[in-house]
Amino acid sequence: MLTEQTSVNQIDAFIESFDPSQNALFAAGENCFVTRKTLLRLKTDISNHRELVENITSAINDTDQQDAVAFGVLPFCKSQQAQFIVTDQINKYDKATFTHRLKLRSQLTKNKQANLNKVSHRQDQAHYESAILKAKRYFSERKLDKIVLAKQTDLFFDQDINQTHVIANLLSQSSSGFHFSFPTEQGKTLVGVSPELLLKKQDHSIISNPLAGSTKRVEDLEIEYKRKQALLASQKDRYEHAVVLDEMSQVLNPWCQQLTIPSTPSLLSTATMWHLSTIIEGQLINPNTHILSLANQLHPTPALCGKPTPSAYPLIKELEGEDRDYFSGIIGWCDRHGNGEWVVVIRCGELDTNHARLFAGAGIVAASDPTAEWLETEAKMSTMLNALEAAERYRELTETNALELEIA
Numbered sequence: 001m002l003t004e005q006t007s008v009n010q011i012d013a014f015i016e017s018f019d020p021s022q023n024a025l026f027a028a029g030e031n032c033f034v035t036r037k038t039l040l041r042l043k044t045d046i047s048n049h050r051e052l053v054e055n056i057t058s059a060i061n062d063t064d065q066q067d068a069v070a071f072g073v074l075p076f077c078k079s080q081q082a083q084f085i086v087t088d089q090i091n092k093y094d095k096a097t098f099t100h101r102l103k104l105r106s107q108l109t110k111n112k113q114a115n116l117n118k119v120s121h122r123q124d125q126a127h128y129e130s131a132i133l134k135a136k137r138y139f140s141e142r143k144l145d146k147i148v149l150a151k152q153t154d155l156f157f158d159q160d161i162n163q164t165h166v167i168a169n170l171l172s173q174s175s176s177g178f179h180f181s182f183p184t185e186q187g188k189t190l191v192g193v194s195p196e197l198l199l200k201k202q203d204h205s206i207i208s209n210p211l212a213g214s215t216k217r218v219e220d221l222e223i224e225y226k227r228k229q230a231l232l233a234s235q236k237d238r239y240e241h242a243v244v245l246d247e248m249s250q251v252l253n254p255w256c257q258q259l260t261i262p263s264t265p266s267l268l269s270t271a272t273m274w275h276l277s278t279i280i281e282g283q284l285i286n287p288n289t290h291i292l293s294l295a296n297q298l299h300p301t302p303a304l305c306g307k308p309t310p311s312a313y314p315l316i317k318e319l320e321g322e323d324r325d326y327f328s329g330i331i332g333w334c335d336r337h338g339n340g341e342w343v344v345v346i347r348c349g350e351l352d353t354n355h356a357r358l359f360a361g362a363g364i365v366a367a368s369d370p371t372a373e374w375l376e377t378e379a380k381m382s383t384m385l386n387a388l389e390a391a392e393r394y395r396e397l398t399e400t401n402a403l404e405l406e407i408a
């Protein structure tokens with residue numbers, strides 16, 4: 001399917017021409033895939049799983065290229081359209097080497113890094129916490145068990161953001177996770193490093209790694225140890241996590257001859273967070289089942305939406321006050337055999353000239369504390385703030401805002 005691993009010189013030569021507004025990137029495990037050239041771009045509805053699979057399969061088949069692959073991003077909302085890039089021009093690199101060479105290159109060419117000038121929360125702390133209190137009414141009326149509430153934050157810089165540099169930072173911040181960069185048709189670049197594998201499929205085998213239940217990482221090892229133990233023991237977080245597994249097993253079971261879901265979660269870390277994590281493994285009844293069909297049926301899981309899904313979906317739009325678009329959607333690739341790998345679009349942002357819009361959410365259940373959940377979204381946003389080299393300035397600007405609010 002893909003070009004064989006290449007030498008450092010070849011990587012450097014490619015990096016010279018790497019342009020995030022043209023090349024899509026998806027890095028998982030030890031591999032980093034980068035598209036060289038687009039054969040076709042297409043947009044397609046996602047409300048019907050069969051239609052989605054048919055559209056993508058025929059787009060791949062129409063290329064007449066055996067190795068063609070579709071890279072895509074599906075929005076959170078099923079009434080919006082997915083975007084795909086179909087290509088057989090993909091380079092496969094060793095992730096560690098690509099990261100190292102991209103970082104070196106971006107350090108050499110880096111002019112003065114853009115400075116963060118202004119922060120504007122599209123949902124500020126007061127909005128976010130009041131949305132949680134409103135959701136709690138639905139919990140007490142037993143209309144809802146869980147809802148994931150998110151915020152979007154606009155950052156404005158004094159000059160254009162160096163997108164290659166942000167991607168290099170994301171890659172070097174953590175070797176684990178799923179790094180992605182996708183040039184959208186809106187002329188923006190969706191970038192991030194997701195810790196959450198929605199689904200990977202190869203012939204009969206499927207694997208998924210849902211996450212739900214979180215705590216922030218700290219430098220002090222003793223405190224960190226206590227936080228990890230508290231997360232594992234937390235009834236609230238275990239419930240948040242169990243809701244996700246329940247829903248996923250209901251979707252996957254009918255498709256599988258075998259499905260293994262461990263009875264207790266383990267812990268998974270990112271550069272900034274700890275999460276409750278479960279690895280689900282299965283064997284499909286039919287190896288021709290298309291990954292997009294399954295991924296789109298799972299999406300959005302209660303790790304991004306809620307339970308019951310039909311109640312949580314419209315309430316999210318009402319409480320957040322705007323569409324999430326591609327944030328908390330899914331991103332990945334598939335080939336002509338219906339194999340591929342899809343992850344959820346979190347720990348991410350959309351870059352556009354001197355502006356970045358960041359996204360972060362948290363699972364809310366009856367036992368949630370509004371301020372703790374807000375702080376969790378702040379901690380999750382630090383992945384992108386660090387990649388933008390704007391974490392300190394963000395704190396200065398938002399602390400000043402908070403102070404101004406207090407004085408007023």
Ligand SMILES: C=C(O[C@H]1C=CC=C(C(=O)O)[C@@H]1O)C(=O)O
Binds near residue numbers: 213303346361362
């Ligand atoms: C919605 C996000 O995280 C989800 C994934 C892992 C843990 C989560 C949590 O503990 O709330 C969220 O469900 C996000 O990072 O924006």
